[in-house]
Amino acid sequence: GQNIDQPTEMTATEGAIVQINCTYQTSGFNGLFWYQQHAGEAPTFLSYNVLDGLEEKGRFSSFLSRSKGYSYLLLKELQMKDSASYLCAVRDGGANNLFFGTGTRLTVIP
Amino acid sequence: ETGVTQTPRHLVMGMTNKKSLKCEQHLGHNAMYWYKQSAKKPLELMFVYNFKEQTENNSVPSRFSPECPNSSHLFLHLHTLQPEDSALYLCASSQDQPRDPYGYTFGSGTRLTVV
Numbered sequence: 205g206q207n208i209d210q211p212t213e214m215t216a217t218e219g220a221i222v223q224i225n226c227t228y229q230t231s232g233f234n235g236l237f238w239y240q241q242h243a244g245e246a247p248t249f250l251s252y253n254v255l256d257g258l259e260e261k262g263r264f265s266s267f268l269s270r271s272k273g274y275s276y277l278l279l280k281e282l283q284m285k286d287s288a289s290y291l292c293a294v295r296d297g298g299a300n301n302l303f304f305g306t307g308t309r310l311t312v313i314p
Numbered sequence: 315e316t317g318v319t320q321t322p323r324h325l326v327m328g329m330t331n332k333k334s335l336k337c338e339q340h341l342g343h344n345a346m347y348w349y350k351q352s353a354k355k356p357l358e359l360m361f362v363y364n365f366k367e368q369t370e371n372n373s374v375p376s377r378f379s380p381e382c383p384n385s386s387h388l389f390l391h392l393h394t395l396q397p398e399d400s401a402l403y404l405c406a407s408s409q410d411q412p413r414d415p416y417g418y419t420f421g422s423g424t425r426l427t428v429v
Contacts (some may be wrong), residue, residue, distance in 0.1 A: 304357040
């Protein structure tokens with residue numbers, strides 16, 4: 205089975221930096237994804253990590269440590285529009301099936 | 315039209331009704347998925363279709379019945395649902411590749427309320 209854990213809620217200030225952590229336990233790790241989901245909308249793809257290290261994409265970065273079963277999503281220069289849920293998902297095994305955490309609801313305050 | 319489209323966006327149904335959710339993708343993907351999203355719970359994988367063949371049925375009750383007539387369309391037929399089935403039902407599509415770096419493209423979901 206899969207066990208994916210992330211905080212339920214976080215609050216951060218506009219302009220600041222926030223780090224959202226995700227830990228996972230899987231039998232056949234084959235990649236980790238982060239998605240952003242605004243209320244009432246579709247989840248949208250943010251990042252993908254399959255090797256250890258940091259992937260940077262504009263204001264968003266994602267880090268992976270496979271030996272620790274750990275990832276984080278780093279959001280810099282926070283904007284009000286970044287208020288959303290952030291979903292961590294792990295691909296387990298040879299099929300392209302993704303297994304999700306509960307999501308972290310981020311609230312950005314002025 | 316591009317992306318993944320789900321209809322209807324909202325659905326209220328009684329426990330004795332029969333209804334269907336529809337999903338359509340225009341991305342040329344060969345895999346489609348149904349997920350259930352309930353408050354404060356992880357997205358639950360329900361069904362997976364690769365090249366129109368069902369490859370995964372994640373212990374879903376038989377009151378949910380999927381149908382995939384071709385690689386662009388996916389349906390979820392609903393009958394005699396329970397109030398606990400109220401949730402957001404998300405459809406997604408992808409390329410069926412074990413190292414696909416793009417993950418899924420999701421639809422906006424159908425908000426289902428069972429009364």
